Amino acid sequence: MSARVAVLVFPGTNCELDVAAAAERLGGASDLVFHTETSLRGADAVVVPGGFAHGDYLRTGALARFSPVMAAVAEHAAAGGPLVGICNGFQILTEAGLLPGALQKNAGLKFLCQTVTCRVTSTGSVLTKQAELGSELRLPINHFEGAYICDQATLDELRAEDRVVLRYADNPNGSLDDIAGIANQAGNVVGLMPHPERASDPLLGSDDGVVLLASLLGAAADRAVAA
Amino acid sequence: MNAARSEGGDEGDRYHRRVRYEARIEVTHLPGVLDPQGATVERALPALGYSGVTDVRIGKCIRLVVEAPDREAARSQVESMCERLLANPVIEAYDLELTELVPTG
Numbered sequence: 001m002s003a004r005v006a007v008l009v010f011p012g013t014n015c016e017l018d019v020a021a022a023a024e025r026l027g028g029a030s031d032l033v034f035h036t037e038t039s040l041r042g043a044d045a046v047v048v049p050g051g052f053a054h055g056d057y058l059r060t061g062a063l064a065r066f067s068p069v070m071a072a073v074a075e076h077a078a079a080g081g082p083l084v085g086i087c088n089g090f091q092i093l094t095e096a097g098l099l100p101g102a103l104q105k106n107a108g109l110k111f112l113c114q115t116v117t118c119r120v121t122s123t124g125s126v127l128t129k130q131a132e133l134g135s136e137l138r139l140p141i142n143h144f145e146g147a148y149i150c151d152q153a154t155l156d157e158l159r160a161e162d163r164v165v166l167r168y169a170d171n172p173n174g175s176l177d178d179i180a181g182i183a184n185q186a187g188n189v190v191g192l193m194p195h196p197e198r199a200s201d202p203l204l205g206s207d208d209g210v211v212l213l214a215s216l217l218g219a220a221a222d223r224a225v226a227a
Numbered sequence: 228m229n230a231a232r233s234e235g236g237d238e239g240d241r242y243h244r245r246v247r248y249e250a251r252i253e254v255t256h257l258p259g260v261l262d263p264q265g266a267t268v269e270r271a272l273p274a275l276g277y278s279g280v281t282d283v284r285i286g287k288c289i290r291l292v293v294e295a296p297d298r299e300a301a302r303s304q305v306e307s308m309c310e311r312l313l314a315n316p317v318i319e320a321y322d323l324e325l326t327e328l329v330p331t332g
Contacts, residue, residue, distance in 0.1 A: 058313070062312065062315070066312075094317075101317060104260070105263050107261060107263055108263070109263045147261065
């Protein structure tokens with residue numbers, strides 16, 4: 001049985017079909033789950049895709065946190081279920097308190113839409129498990145609020161616990177410590193600004209994101225077997 | 228000052244009085260947090276001939292009206308809103324001003 005991935009859809013989400021298509025191309029089964037739902041329908045993994053949930057009103061991700069589905073997401077994460085937030089999804093997970101820190105406006109005050117090089121700096125997460133430590137991935141970014149920030153104590157903790165999973169080779173947005181992606185303590189919750197689903201086929205210009213999504217599907221499959 | 232508090236028709240109001248307060252909430256970046264908008268405006272001002280301008284910080288202002296039994300209750304409600312939603316304590320600070328609204332007419 002293939003791993004089932006719930007892809008959340010908020011009003012304003014716009015990357016859900018890309019994520020679903022990429023997951024299916026890699027052998028997973030995807031299920032779009034609307035934000036008003038209260039169940040993840042038995043999904044093995046959850047992806048919070050990119051876009052502009054609730055119009056980015058107030059702050060990016062601030063309102064999505066109160067959507068009914070988020071209680072089920074928090075429960076899934078607390079039970080060790082794989083959960084990945086991509087771009088706006090990352091912003092939502094920080095606002096929901098599932099990951100530390102926050103995402104701020106890019107240092108150059110420009111909306112960035114480009115392909116960047118990211119280095120895998122930890123393989124201790126569900127998203128980077130199958131990647132090679134130190135390998136470089138060409139991944140697209142597409143954001144205005146992508147500069148990661150947290151207090152010094154949190155940064156020290158992230159470093160000491162090996163929770164910075166991806167770093168920009170050439171920091172495009174002023175992100176603290178070149179951070180492109182982080183994980184929670186257990187490694188089952190990951191947030192990243194780059195879009196691996198947009199680099200999941202050579203036709204898209206890069207398939208460097210496949211190793212990340214394959215890691216996630218692998219973690220989801222392990223969970224499906226265990227369940 | 229207490230005009231609003233004694234307003235209202237029926238007997239129960241004396242025990243369940245509700246006063247309307249306008250809250251003005253200023254949300255700003257915490258000190259030390261990068262404020263690229265403020266920095267950009269600070270760089271732009273000298274181009275218009277305003278020299279010697281420093282420490283430009285850009286935040287947002289939120290106004291809302293809240294009903295509560297008294298000022299303390301109103302303040303604690305709005306503070307809770309700020310901490311849970313209106314500001315993100317990781318990167319933002321907030322400042323709160325309450326004004327009692329006296330019904331007119």
